[in-house]
Amino acid sequence: MPLHKTEAVVIHTIKLGEADKIVTLFTKELGKIKAVAKGARRIKSRFGSSFEPFTQINTTLFEKGNYNLLRIRQADIIQSYFHIREDFEKISYGLYFLELIDKFLLERDVNKGIFSFLIDTLSHLNNNDELKRLFVIFGIKFLKLSGYQYRFDKCISCGDSPLILFFSAYKGGLICDSCAKNNRQGLLPINKGTAEYLSNVQKEEAATEETADAMNEAVEIIKGIFADIIGRPLMSQEFINKVKG
Ligand SMILES: [Zn+2]
Missing domain, CATH: 1.20.1440.120 (Recombination protein O, C-terminal domain)
Known part of the structure; x- marks a missing residue:
């Protein structure tokens, strides 16, 4: 399960199931990718507002069986450009x-x-x-x-x-x-x-x-x-x- 740590900017998100999101990120190290953020739509999500469009984050991603759809383990806001x-x-x-x-x-x-x-x-x-x-x-x-x-x-x-x-x-x-x-x-x-x-x-x-x-x-x-x-x-x-x- 290779881990990738990279800076990224949130391009957009779509809803997935009841509580998740698919986030399109433009990352510095991997280019443009799509990744699932589990539980990101829950009110007390650990991701907070990390996935608002324009937000620049430090993120840790991992691959789980699907090269085209990664998983987001962690996301910390660098700059939200509010x-x-x-x-x-x-x-x-x-x-x-x-x-x-x-x-x-x-x-x-x-x-x-x-x-x-x-x-x-x-x-x-x-x-x-x-x-x-x-x-x-x-x-x-x-x-x-x-x-x-x-x-x-x-x-x-x-x-x-x-x-x-x-x-x-x-x-x-x-x-x-x-x-x-x-x-x-x-x-x-x-x-x-x-x-x-x-x-x-x-x-x-x-x-x-x-x-x-x-x-x-x-x-x-x-x-x-x-x-x-x-x-x-x-x-x-x-x-x-x-x-x-
Ligand atoms: Zn001419």
């Missing part, structure tokens, strides 16, 4: 990132880079209120870590930088006015200022004085990119839209 839970908009952005991680990573796919990224994202979300800026910065960072690179400086079709009016998530970058004449399917409108802002964020250049419009448009572009990769909008995106009213 400020995220106090604000609907923070919750919605937080859930968006948890859903991304759940969708992008295969089970047992160990990725310490993305694990640190998630901890960093949750800490910033917990302590900052510039949520759109965070979403853009961490959205671009997540794409880079996952091996996706988009062009925000030149037209992806002709390699030139004439009049830029559109962005194509499918093609992977900006589309200029003349290249867009052939086919406008799936193109998102983008302003020059937004493209420059995204390009600066991607190059990790010093903070720019982007306008509120550029920020809003950048958020839509990044959501468009993730929806394109996953094949449909994320569930938590609807939640973000609802919270915004």
